[in-house]
Amino acid sequence: MSALDLRDVVVDYERRGGGRVRAVAGASINVERGQIVGLVGESGCGKSTLAKAAVGLVRPTSGSVLFEGREIAPLGRRGRSRDLARLQLVFQNPYASLNPRRKVGSQLADALDTLDLVPAAGREARVRELCELVGLPAAAADRFPHEFSGGQRQRIAIARTLAADPHVIVLDEPLASLDASAQAQLANLLVELSRGLGLGLLLISHDLAIVRHVADDVSVMYLGRMVETGQTARLWELPLHPYSESLINAIPHPDGSGFLPDSLPGEVPDPAEPPSGCRFHPRCPYAFARCGAEEPPLVTLAGSRSAACWLQPEGAAPASPAERADLSSLPTSNSFVRPTIRPSPTEEQQQ
Amino acid sequence: MSLLEVDGLRVRLPSPAGPVTVVDGVDYRVDRGEVFGVAGESGSGKTMSMLALLAVLPEGAAVEGSVRFDGRDLLGLSATRRRELAGRDLAMVFQDPMTSLHPMLTVGRQLTEHVQLHLGFDRRAAERRALELLEQVRIPDGPEALRAYPHQFSGGMRQRIAIAIALACRPKLLIADEPTTALDVTVQAGILRLLDRLRREHDLAVILITHDLGVMSAIADRVSIFYAGRVVESGPREDVLRRPRHPYTRALLDALPHPELRRDQPLVAIAGSPPNPGSIPPGCAFHPRCAFAKGPCRVDVPELVPADGRLLACPVDPFATA
Numbered sequence: 001m002s003a004l005d006l007r008d009v010v011v012d013y014e015r016r017g018g019g020r021v022r023a024v025a026g027a028s029i030n031v032e033r034g035q036i037v038g039l040v041g042e043s044g045c046g047k048s049t050l051a052k053a054a055v056g057l058v059r060p061t062s063g064s065v066l067f068e069g070r071e072i073a074p075l076g077r078r079g080r081s082r083d084l085a086r087l088q089l090v091f092q093n094p095y096a097s098l099n100p101r102r103k104v105g106s107q108l109a110d111a112l113d114t115l116d117l118v119p120a121a122g123r124e125a126r127v128r129e130l131c132e133l134v135g136l137p138a139a140a141a142d143r144f145p146h147e148f149s150g151g152q153r154q155r156i157a158i159a160r161t162l163a164a165d166p167h168v169i170v171l172d173e174p175l176a177s178l179d180a181s182a183q184a185q186l187a188n189l190l191v192e193l194s195r196g197l198g199l200g201l202l203l204i205s206h207d208l209a210i211v212r213h214v215a216d217d218v219s220v221m222y223l224g225r226m227v228e229t230g231q232t233a234r235l236w237e238l239p240l241h242p243y244s245e246s247l248i249n250a251i252p253h254p255d256g257s258g259f260l261p262d263s264l265p266g267e268v269p270d271p272a273e274p275p276s277g278c279r280f281h282p283r284c285p286y287a288f289a290r291c292g293a294e295e296p297p298l299v300t301l302a303g304s305r306s307a308a309c310w311l312q313p314e315g316a317a318p319a320s321p322a323e324r325a326d327l328s329s330l331p332t333s334n335s336f337v338r339p340t341i342r343p344s345p346t347e348e349q350q351q
Numbered sequence: 352m353s354l355l356e357v358d359g360l361r362v363r364l365p366s367p368a369g370p371v372t373v374v375d376g377v378d379y380r381v382d383r384g385e386v387f388g389v390a391g392e393s394g395s396g397k398t399m400s401m402l403a404l405l406a407v408l409p410e411g412a413a414v415e416g417s418v419r420f421d422g423r424d425l426l427g428l429s430a431t432r433r434r435e436l437a438g439r440d441l442a443m444v445f446q447d448p449m450t451s452l453h454p455m456l457t458v459g460r461q462l463t464e465h466v467q468l469h470l471g472f473d474r475r476a477a478e479r480r481a482l483e484l485l486e487q488v489r490i491p492d493g494p495e496a497l498r499a500y501p502h503q504f505s506g507g508m509r510q511r512i513a514i515a516i517a518l519a520c521r522p523k524l525l526i527a528d529e530p531t532t533a534l535d536v537t538v539q540a541g542i543l544r545l546l547d548r549l550r551r552e553h554d555l556a557v558i559l560i561t562h563d564l565g566v567m568s569a570i571a572d573r574v575s576i577f578y579a580g581r582v583v584e585s586g587p588r589e590d591v592l593r594r595p596r597h598p599y600t601r602a603l604l605d606a607l608p609h610p611e612l613r614r615d616q617p618l619v620a621i622a623g624s625p626p627n628p629g630s631i632p633p634g635c636a637f638h639p640r641c642a643f644a645k646g647p648c649r650v651d652v653p654e655l656v657p658a659d660g661r662l663l664a665c666p667v668d669p670f671a672t673a
Contacts, residue, residue, distance in 0.1 A: 042535040043506070149624050179392045179562055179625075184606040184618035191617070206535055209565075213608035213618065236610075250536040252543070252565030254607055256592030260569050263541035267505050 001069050003200045004031040004054060004087065004168045009063035011049050021272045023049040025224030026063065028298075031200040033167055036190065038215030038232060039204045040247065044268045046224040047204050051172045054202060055089045056080065068167065085115055088161035092173040094153035098145040104131070104156050105141030111163035130159040135189055151182030155189065162193075168200040175210055183207070187214050208251055212236050220244045223279040224271055226298055230305040234318075240307040242284045242321045278310065286311060286325045352422065353380040354523055354556050355404075360416035362396070362403050366629060370413065373628045374400045375580040377416075378655075381524065384554040386546065388571030388588065390564060390603070392625045396580035397560050401526050405443060406433040421523060439469045442517035446529035448509035451516075452501040458485075458512055459497030465519040484515040488545060507538035514545065518555075525549070528560045543569050564603060568592050576600045579626055579636035586661025594672070596658060597665050599637045635665070643669040 011024040024046045031037045039047050052058040053065055059074040066072070067087045073080065091097050099107055108127045112118050118126045128138035134155040145153055154174055161169055171190070175183045191214050194201050205211050211218060212232055219229040220243060228241040239245040249262040266283040269275055275282050281291035290310050299314035300306050311324040319327075362374035374396040381387045389397045403414045404425060418425040421440065425433060437443075445451055453461055462484060463477035472480060482493040488511040490496050501509055510530060517525055527546065531539035547570045549555045561567055567574055568588060575585040576599065584597035595601040605619040612618070623640045626632055635653050638644040645667055653664040659672065 042537060151624075180564075180603060180606040181392070181621040182624075184608075184620040187608070188617040188620065208536060209608045212610075213612065246537060250540040252536075252540075252563070252569045254564035254568050254592065254604060254609075256568050256589045258568065258570075258588065260544060260547060261536070261540040263544055264537035267507070267538075 002030040002066075003033045003068055004029075004170075004202065005064075005066040006030070006050070006054055007064045007066070009050065009053050009065060010061045011046070011053055011058055012061040013049075015272065019272060022224055022274070023271055024053065024060075025271075025274070027221065027224065027226050028063075029054075029202070029219050029226070029229075031168055031202050033200045034194060034198040035217065036194050036201045036203055036215045038211035038218040039202060039221060040206065040208055040211055040218060041221035042247075042268050043206065044223075044271070045221045046271070047221050048172055050221070051089070051170050051202070051204050054170050055087055056084065057089070082115070085164040086167040088164055088166040088169045090154075090157050090161055090169060090171040090174050092176050094150070094157040095145065097157055098153060098160075100145055103142060103144055104148075107156075108141065108160055108163055111160050115164055117163075117165060126163075130162055133162055133193070134159045135185070149182065151178050151186055154178070154186055158189070158193075162197075166199065168202070170202045170204070172204045173206065174203070175205060175207055183210060190214055208247060220247065223268060223274055225279060225308065226306075227280065227309070228305075228307045229298070234303065234305065238318055238320060240301065240305060240312050240318055240321065241280075241309045242286050242311075243280045244307075245321060246283075278308075286321050288325075353382050354421055355379075355381040355558075356417075356419040357400075357404075358417045360400055360403060360418065361414070362399050362408065363413040363415075364399075364409060364628075365411035368629060371628045372631070373580050374403065375631075377577075377580075377582055379575055379582070379585070381556050381558060383523065383556050384550050385573070386550055386557045386559055386571045388567040388574035389558060389560045389577060390562060390567050390574060391577030392562060392603075394625055394628065395577040396628070397577045398528055400577075401443070401528065401558060401560060404526070405437040405441060406430045407437070435469075438465070439520040440522050441524045441526065442520070442522040443526040443528065444510070444513045444517050444530050446532045448506070448513035449501065451513050452509060454501055456500070457497065458499055458501065458504075462497070462512075462516055462519060465516060469520045480519065481515075484518055485512075487518065487549075488512070488515045490515070505538075507534055507541060510534065510538075510542055511545065514542075514549075518549070521553075522555070524556045524558065526558045526560070529562070530559070531566055532561070532563065539566070546570055564592060564607065576603070579631050580628065581636065581664065582655055582662070583637065583664045584661060585655070590659070590661050594659075594670075596661065596663050596668060596670050598641045598643050598667075598669060601670060602640075643667050 006029045008026050009024055010026050012020045012022050015021050027050055041047050053060050056072040056074045105127050108130050109123055112123045127141050131138050131140045136155055175186055187210050193199050215232045218232045218235055219226050222243050228244045239248055246264040252261045253259045277292045277294050278296050281287040296308045296310045298306050298308040302317045305318055311321050357379050360374055360377045363370040363372050377400050391397045402408050462481035466472045466477045466480050485493040485496055490511055531542050546557055550557050559571055571588050574588050574591050575582045578599050584591055584600045595604055602621045621640055632639050634649045634651055638648040653666050655662045655664040
């Protein structure tokens with residue numbers, strides 16, 4: 001049993017003026033205790049909505065969200081059950097989630113009071129311990145949020161979730177808007193906490209380089225669906241889905257080489273009107289006839305990898321999309337119209 | 352003669368505790384068709400040193416030094432004359448295009464207004480120019496885009512529109528301040544390719560301000576690393592990013608995750624945080640965070656001197672190759 005288990009989650013939003021938007025269109029993800037799972041994808045792909053569904057902030061239209069085997073009831077007026085406190089959420093902007101007018105220590109103590117996990121006499125000591133756990137001096141408890149840098153504030157936000165002795169923390173873009181050095185510190189902290197406390201972390205980030213470094217497993221999301229999941233190192237070495245490949249090729253290299261990253265033509269389509277068949281096919285350089293007609297399911301390949309791409313048959317050995325495209329075009333080249341739809345020439349074409 | 356020559360630029364901003372030096376003696380050159388990268392953490396003075404060129408600093412700011420742009424002494428011009436120039440020969444794009452695009456005006460209005468004002472085009476000519484600009488930044492369906500409002504476009508498209516507006520009067524220099532920071536990597540790559548094409552096809556000089564050394568590495572020809580209002584290392588991209596010599600440049604690069612780093616190895620963060628402009632440490636401003644600091648580093652402000660094909664402000668020079 002996974003600590004956090006999202007299965008075939010669908011989330012629909014009502015659009016102003018009528019109509020529904022399917023922000024998450026059937027996505028599954030698992031997080032075990034002590035494991036860091038990365039969730040990546042472009043903005044608008046539904047990753048933040050999935051994060052909200054994971055902690056019960058939005059109610060899935062269908063599918064299930066289980067935390068330690070129990071269904072997560074969406075947050076209602078009566079608060080939530082005590083057991084769910086073991087599942088915590090950290091937002092992107094720590095300044096928005098901390099009260100600027102109260103000392104850090106009293107905000108941490110609030111969390112302890114609410115949950116009553118520590119006897120009253122031990123709370124002050126626990127507050128100091130929480131500060132140290134996230135790499136802040138114990139004296140930080142006596143200061144206000146504005147006295148800290150962005151990275152330190154994010155640590156305070158994490159310390160507050162740790163007050164609940166969580167088993168799983170969902171982090172929505174915790175590293176965005178930090179300088180590289182602060183990012184490095186926070187990334188190290190996340191790894192330490194996960195290993196040291198046996199915490200499961202679901203790390204949602206558009207910073208692929210950081211995810212690559214800290215996550216054990218990674219899921220790639222496109223327009224509400226998972227297109228590939230697998231061990232981070234393997235996925236990076238050999239991305240199986242053309243979308244994962246595009247994301248990785250778009251990352252610049254800070255090595256002075258002058259490597260100009262590849263752009264991905266077109267844009268994430270409107271989730272209210274997803275393309276037919278494979279949702280990625282209008283932007284995919286390998287798309288062929290079937291891709292526009294049928295939606296590929298997420299299937300398991302050899303080496304405990306999964307991908308949702310017609311080029312990657314179930315059970316096959318992992319091979320790059322280009323290699324697969326060549327293989328499949330050999331015997332049945334007439335069925336292979338490639339590409340079906342030219343991506344609109346809005347992005348810079350490769351030189 | 353370079354298009355832009357900046358010497359001894361100093362910017363002081365007023366603060367409740369008295370004037371604060373945010374840019375402390377900065378020199379650089381930018382040539383036509385060149386991308387000049389400026390990197391550093393937040394608060395290092397990289398943006399302020401650019402705003403000084405455009406005369407759009409906060410009220411009460413004091414600027415010293417010499418800035419020659421296209422042969423003219425920029426700081427000697429009145430602020431009004433300088434702003435005129437700023438709309439035409441010098442242009443700027445920012446991190447969030449929504450701050451520079453007017454949400455209530457059509458893209459067409461914002462694109463044509465500019466050329467009508469600065470170049471005296473009539474409406475028909477201005478509209479032709481606007482379509483040409485949209486084509487240049489690869490916005491599809493030009494005529495339709497002209498009638499649309501900024502919110503109808505995605506983040507990447509908005510940044511392209513902001514760049515189109517900046518290019519409207521055929522500037523010689525484009526200052527791009529974190530132009531891709533708010534964008535997805537896939538979209539970022541497109542904007543980088545666009546900037547790279549503009550400098551090659553239109554001989555546009557670009558100053559690229561970014562905290563992202565990957566972005567810098569993609570298109571900058573020469574780079575300067577800012578720390579606490581000063582340049583600590585400056586030179587050709589390859590030299591500075593491949594063989595960094597200043598401990599700060601080195602530390603910035605070491606903080607980044609890279610493929611060779613094993614997963615169980617922690618990233619190397621720089622100790623402490625950058626200083627506030629009001630309380631810059633004496634001597635080398637980086638010394639309290641530097642693993643190689645020696646006695647004199649705490650006292651003497653290091654000069655930026657030539658070293659191995661670049662300029663370096665570190666007399667200790669722990670990464671010297673010889």
